[in-house]
Amino acid sequence: QSVLTQPPSASGTPGERVTISCSGRTSNIGNNYVYWYQLLPGAAPKLLIYRNNQRPSGVPDRFSGSKSGTSGSLAISGLRSEDEGDYYCAALEDSLTAYVFGSGTKVTVL
């Protein structure tokens, strides 16, 4: 069972905006940054968001992150078919001194 809770699925039509939540506790998201990763079929995982809302170079500005209290969220605007895949949040867990991932959300483009 993951320490960080995400909805198992999210979907939208091309061009729509989809938001994925990541719920944690004070000991993880509350005290630390949130990160987001994208896993597409047949591809290496990709860092989408670091330090709550920062995008690495090369990541389109369609992807945005935010954090409030013990929850983080990832928004994908202008949804495209190539965005279909799995998305994971992550954060440092103070009680374990370990990096923990969320349960993952499968995004489907209808």
Add this chain to the structure above:
Amino acid sequence: QVQLQESGPGLVKPSETLSLTCTVSGGSISTYYWHWVRQAPGKGLEWIGYVYYTGGTNYNPSLKSRVTVSLATSKNQFSLKLTSVTTADTAVYYCARSDTDMVWAFDIWGQGTMVNVSS
């Protein structure tokens, strides 16, 4: 452009040791953190541990008693050893990199290698 490539046996017997290597190409293994992450079939991602370019390590407490991550700097490689494996260790294993000022932002990943634990 830095690339990571995992290699190692795809099949390991229960109770034996799983050994994987990650080869870093297009850049130096110095001044970064080098991580291992796995994903069991149908499950989410799990961080295993890291080695810093100085040789310092940090492991997931759930695996700490069985894990060793080490550097082979002259070969520009780092490795994972997981002892006393069980079928629960069957997973895709990824190696990844993070920078010194952003330890937990894994900016480059390998494609992953599937390891089955079975007799």
